[in-house]
Amino acid sequence: MHSSSKPFLKDTTKSSGLHAGIRLNTSIVTKEYLEELWPLALKIAGALSEGLGLDRDYIEKSLGEGYQIAAFNYYPPSPEPDRTLGLAAHSDHGGVIILMENNVVGLQVKHNHKWVDVPHVPSSFVVNIGDYTEILSDGRYKSVEHRAVVNAKRTRISIGVSLGPEMTAIVAPAALLLDEESEMKYKPITYKDYMRFQQSKVMREGKSPLQALMSNNTSESV
Numbered sequence: 132m133h134s135s136s137k138p139f140l141k142d143t144t145k146s147s148g149l150h151a152g153i154r155l156n157t158s159i160v161t162k163e164y165l166e167e168l169w170p171l172a173l174k175i176a177g178a179l180s181e182g183l184g185l186d187r188d189y190i191e192k193s194l195g196e197g198y199q200i201a202a203f204n205y206y207p208p209s210p211e212p213d214r215t216l217g218l219a220a221h222s223d224h225g226g227v228i229i230l231m232e233n234n235v236v237g238l239q240v241k242h243n244h245k246w247v248d249v250p251h252v253p254s255s256f257v258v259n260i261g262d263y264t265e266i267l268s269d270g271r272y273k274s275v276e277h278r279a280v281v282n283a284k285r286t287r288i289s290i291g292v293s294l295g296p297e298m299t300a301i302v303a304p305a306a307l308l309l310d311e312e313s314e315m316k317y318k319p320i321t322y323k324d325y326m327r328f329q330q331s332k333v334m335r336e337g338k339s340p341l342q343a344l345m346s347n348n349t350s351e352s353v
C-alpha cells in the first residue's frame with residue numbers, strides 16, 4: 132500500500148454551478164476510497180507496463196511519489212438531454228483513471244470518429260487510459276477521448292480517480308521504447324506544466340492538449 136499518496140480533491144460540483152446547495156462530505160470517505168484505489172491502479176499500471184514489454188513496476192517507478200486526483204461530477208437531469216452536454220470532450224491527463232458512477236449511463240467514448248455509449252455494468256469500475264500513459268508508451272497506448280451526456284429524468288453522479296506521477300516528474304516516452312531520441316513523438320514536459328496547460332481557460336477540444344505536445348505539431352505548442 133502506498134501510504135504517502137497525496138490526494139487532491141477537485142470537486143467539480145462546486146465549480147460547475149450545476150447545482151445549488153449540494154455539498155459532499157468527502158473528507159473521511161474520500162481518503163479511505165483513494166487509499167483503496169491506489170493499489171488497484173498500480174496493479175493495472177503493472178499490466179500496462181508488461182504489455183509494453185517493460186518491467187512490471189516500470190510505470191509505478193516513473194510516478195515517483197505519485198499523485199491522485201478525485202473529480203466529483205454531478206449531472207442534474209435535463210429536459211432536453213440532446214441539447215445539453217454534461218462534460219465536454221476531453222482526455223484525462225493522468226495515467227490510469229478509475230471511474231465509478233451511480234446506475235445512470237452517460238459516459239461516451241470516441242471510437243472510429245463516433246461517440247459510443249459506455250454501458251453501466253453493476254458493481255464495476257470503468258478504467259480509462261490517460262495522456263500520461265499515452266506519452267510514456269510513445270503512443271502505443273492511446274488515451275481515450277470521452278465526454279459525458281445528461282439524462283432526461285435521472286441525476287447522474289460519477290467519481291473519477293486519477294493515478295498520475297508527482298508534479299515535478301518529467302512526462303516523456305520511456306527511453307527503452309525508443310530507438311533514437313529523435314523518434315520521440317511527444318516533447319518532454321513536467322506533469323505540473325502539462326496539467327496547467329490542459330486545465331487552462333483556453334477552450335481546448337478533445338485531445339488537442341496532447342496533440343500540442345506532439346513533436347510534429349506546428350499549429351499549437353505547449
Ligand SMILES: O=C(O)CCC(=O)C(=O)O
Nearest residue numbers: 202204237238279289291
Ligand atoms: O462522468 C463521467 O462519466 C466522466 C467524468 C470524466 O470524464 C472526468 O471526470 O474526467
Ligand SMILES: [Fe+2]
Nearest residue numbers: 221222223277
Ligand atoms: Fe475525464
